[in-house]
Amino acid sequence: MANKDYNGILVFAEQKNGVIHKVSYELLNKGREMAKENDLPVYSVVLGSKNIDVNELIYRGADKVYYIEDYIFNQPKEILYKENLVKLINDIKPEIFLIGATSFGRSLAPRLAASLKTGLTADCTELKIDDDGKLIQIRPAFSDNILAHIKTDTYPQMATIRYKEFSEAERNTNLSGEIIKLDSIKIEDDLVKVIKEIGSKEIDISEAEVVVSGGRGLKSPDDFKMLEELAKLLGGMVGASRAVVDEGYISKEYQVGYSGNRVKPKLYIACGISGAPQHIAGMSESDTIVAINSDPSAQIFNIADIGIVGDLYDVVPRIIDKVKSKSLA
Structure with a gap:
């Protein structure tokens, strides 16, 4: 059975240079679909500087957007992101937390799961909520020969989802929602230091x-x-x-x-x-x-x-x- 102490679906909105990654809109679309079937609220969280148009997350289906606004998130420091997200998750207690399986998402998610002492299913290709309100996390296994259906007993139920698995949520400027700005937690983190960006070689x-x-x-x-x-x-x-x-x-x-x-x-x-x-x-x-x-x-x-x-x-x-x-x- 679903844990009554937890409620809602939280989507991590990844951003780079103020631009929200499109996988965030795909997860909002899937989150909205599951929320509608199970009468759940949909939240989103974005960490970044002032130049992010977070209203876009409302237009794509989020009921609430938690905006942790600080220039310190301009660099991909997983420990810094983790500390801020752990505090938010412990405060709002979502029952489901979704992260895009991007390079950064795949690095961030296990750190979060370990800190929250919860399970994590990586690289999901489908998500469903069963009759008991538990998240069914579906992903290929055994060299892609089967599709594993996974459920976790701990909360929040966490999963990373691969890009292009779901359609993007349609943009609807008539939708309204609440944007909640939060103070960031600043920590000393010397594990990552960007000296100079000489061009992206990322292939997509x-x-x-x-x-x-x-x-x-x-x-x-x-x-x-x-x-x-x-x-x-x-x-x-x-x-x-x-x-x-x-x-x-x-x-x-x-x-x-x-x-x-x-x-x-x-x-x-x-x-x-x-x-x-x-x-x-x-x-x-x-x-x-x-x-x-x-x-x-x-x-x-x-x-x-x-x-x-x-x-x-x-x-x-x-x-x-x-x-x-x-x-x-």
Whole structure:
């Protein structure tokens, strides 16, 4: 049974340079859905300097926004964030606390769970509330061969949720809510010191509108150059199946699937990818899927809008030539 001492769903709104990460709006959408079914309030918390438009969190569905306003949160200091969030959580006692499974979220969440002496399920792909009011946290397990359904007895029930698993909450400026500004807790934290930011090398293929992915059909890491050429011509990025990432052909940032990135581009081109369930789960919601594979029985053809049975080393260069000729026309 749900613990009556705890109430509501709290969503952590991650921000960088005053810009709220879109995963926060996805979590508000899912939180709002669960709250409506179970008559719960939805809260959000954001830590950052004065230039954050926190009204946006109200427009996306938060009933209350807790705004811990201080320039000290401009740097990604997990210990500092943790101390401030622990105090807030102990004060308002949400029964569910959701964090985006970003690089920062994945680092912050376990520190919070340890301090709160509660459980944490990482990288969830779905959330539900059962008839007893307990949160069911669903995530892939055993090399993505099953979906584990997890419940915790401790509160708050915590989970990190991967980006692009849910749709963003629609923006509604007619919604109203309360913004509560709180004083920050300042602590000495010398574990992280940003000396100079020389440019971000963060790769995020989940935002790409075109993804050209390679799989086991590629013979060597250098063959990704061919896929990258096609991706650039189409204004997109390259992706990869888990198999070639495990082989060291390309870094994990480019991996598509349950254990990689969830992508929803306008166009997804799968080159030499058989179509394992783990990979399909990460790209099946693409608007148009083109599959290139020499094996006519490859599973990828079952979900493809356009299937090309052939050698990718013959097909991809021909597509590149066609795209180039159209660009020059």
